[in-house]
Amino acid sequence: MSFSDNANSISWLIGGPQGSGVDSAANIFAKTCAKEGFHIFGKREFYSNIKGEHSYFTIRISEKPVNSHLEDVNMLVSFDAETVFRHADKVSPNGVIIYDSSLAETVLDEVPTIDFEANKRIGKLLQDSGLSQKLNGMLDLARSRGCTVYGLPYYEMIEAVGRNLDDPKLSKLSRVVNVMAISASLSLLGIKKDMLISAIKDVFGSKPKLLSSNIEAAEYAYSYINTKFDAKNIKCKITPNAVLKDYVLISGSQAAAIGKILGGCRLQTYYPITPASDESEFLESNQIINQVDGKRGSIIVVQTEDEIAAITMAIGAALTGVRTATATSGPGFSLMAEALGWAGMNEVPLVVTMYQRAGPSTGLPTRHEQGDLLFTINAGHGDFPKIVLASGDIEEAFYDSIKVFNFAELYQLPVIHLLDKAISSSIQTSKRFSNELKIERGRFKRDIDKDPSPGTAGHFRRFKLEDSPISTRVPLGTENAIFWNTGDEHTEEGHISEDPENRNKMMDKRMKKLELALEKIAEDDKAACYNFDSNTKNVVISWGSTKGAILEALERLTEEGSKLGFIQVRLLHPFPTGTIKKFLNNARLIIDVEMNYSSQLGSLVQQYTGREIDFKIVKYNGRPMSTTEIYIALKAILSGNNERRIVLDGGT
């Protein structure tokens, strides 16, 4: 069973050695298609390596908004042998493969970057099909399924471009092979050349020499296809859409960074880690901030010696009244656990943007997983309040980046914004963000009168015990408000206290913030439901980046007459028990979908609502869930499959 894409959309893939421009080629391709009016969803896959290992970029182009990828590829674009060996079997029956014709005789064993496991798998596939162990064998296999293959003599084409440019330095010029490959594919797809040239200008506009060679290469490859091949009959073709007005092509980490800037974050610390560093780098390259009042703002991005320094430095900065964040991934977050408790103990508003990747330990450092949910909500020793909010897609990542700062200040506690690599590194066409959200600073004050009833040591009561668990907060440096902070249990003034009565009062004060947060946080921020009404009997429950793939699978199932509701849990801690119970009240069948081994959300649902999860769909091979495989798994469950736990294994 497969999942064919809608009529006016295709799934496109480019691969190549890391460092050969796969990423920039894919970005140019995506931008070209977006300029033509198509919606884009792009997904990056790469090894933990700088140069040479295989990386690839999948892009879906569609007349409708898309937010997930599929297993099948309609067009495979390559300029090396490995890409063909690794991906040709994923090309759909009517699909297209573009390859380097000079590599047709390459033998599988001669490609050193194809690891032993993959080599064995591909070798067996060829052997079982009775084909040679050569690239040609892979192509024959594709041909036998009905694919069309286009061989391009890249070397000769580069020579021709060199002649046209009057530039004999072919080794340098060979870098344009990536642009030639995408240009050829755009030509086959029938996308206008003007759009491609305009996208190349967007990317290389500031580098005139690169610009001219890339444009020449693009022009050459584009017309080469037109003159050498008859592309009229190719079956994967798309027709232009209406222009996307006021749309951006944006990655999740960019969206989160822009949200931080708008949300008032003025200091961010980080220690380099995949996939979190992209966000900090984007922030740093936008460190000067324009303001509506004409003044200039700025955000300081500090690279620290480790993640412990990153979080503690962020807390120190937050004490001066600045909205401060740090961004990291699992291994770094593990190091931050102790300091997170200090922020909880001292009621410091702090945002930790946590970009999950596949663990445990170093795990699959450049791959996908949602394996840190339980760790994140339980991070740190002892009981202290924190809020954990998970975004489901790139657009949510933007708005949530503002909301998490509001939560941090309203409730004076650390907030963890949970994202993962599937959101941070993916790109998407998105309507330009508009913002109606307000900056809520809660009980934060810059000026304060002398406390008429100071604490027992005669000082301002930063942790004043009163009706609300939220006390007045001032930045360090405020007159009349000298206070103390300590990781020890403390008095209202912040001095160390081991008194049992004070201990209970302070624990109660801090932990009550969780009740307050559950009472005040909007229902939409606790959980969102889709395809759902009070009569919905079959319910899919999930969280985070699986949202797009689930929604599209459900849309297809609805078209086929099987309606499933979807509950996307957004607030993971404190757990919105009441909201989830309400949604699950009439559910007959609950299917939990998560990109981890142990169905971590499922265990929370069981723990808090008492409802058993009927079916679990999980994935932990480091590759994100595709719409295809979720669709297939749900269909199997609906048609009476009684496997209680389905492990998905898609992806290359």
Next chain:
Amino acid sequence: MAELKLADYKTTVHNDWCPGCGDFGILNAIQMALSEMQIPRHKAVIFSGIGCSGKTPHFINVYGIHTLHGRVLPFAQGAKIANPDLEIIAVGGDGDGLGIGAGHFVGAGRKNVDIPYLIFNNEVYGLTKGQASPTLRLGEKTKSLVTPNTNNSVNPIALALVSGFTFIARSYSYDVKHLKDTIKRAITHKGLAFVDVLQPCPTYDDIHTREWFQGKNKPGSENLIPRIYKIEESGYDGIIHDESEVNKKMSKILEFSSEWGDRIPIGIFYQNELVPSFHERIAQNINDYFERPPSHQEISDAEKKPTARIDKILDKLQIND
């Protein structure tokens, strides 16, 4: 504004350090320095780590942030970067700063954030009952150790030098005047300042006691001759006036740093304000940083709307112009 007296910098919080603890001298010296410099109380913040020394802020009547074990430097740097107008002093023990926090000690040296950092150096982990700290020498056996120390010691002065601290000094907790003057110099220094404060632990360090520092058991002398001597008295000047002096002075500082036993140098070994502070480095990229540091920026207007504009950033990502 009325003059602030020494008493104004003291809190009434009960001090639970052991009688005779060297920490008292350091506490007094910090309070005296703040008072002599008339630093407004609300403008000063003492950051501390964990251990006996970690309690210091609670006894000083300025803002006090008692942080985590080993992490005082990043906490303090974060606050100073966000608000350079604050007068921040970081304090901590030798285990705190040179054991668990050694990575931050080195990291801080590379940044050169404008703060003084005092290490209360007593060679033991006092609050956990006297284990060997990173400054206790190999083979030494203080009271609580079961066997002589199996670790070698770290040289704090040399470590500070190679890590990039731009002010390096040593003082002694029972010479409160010298210590107070050193702290004042560390506060006024532009950049990261390190003060290694030698401090007997009367409860757990039975080797390097107050009497030992006074000259007891010093071979070849009948009278007590203090082991500590002041380098300024021998005409040494640690200030770097020209980058060309650095190498020569470095070897002299390393020489000072390895002196121990019969003669222990105290004073200002090194002060180099030619190295740009972290703040000056930020101002290279954000030129109004000192006027509008993060803590001074208004992020929302009266209607709580964000002041930031993101349109130009989005323009760059826009698909069609």
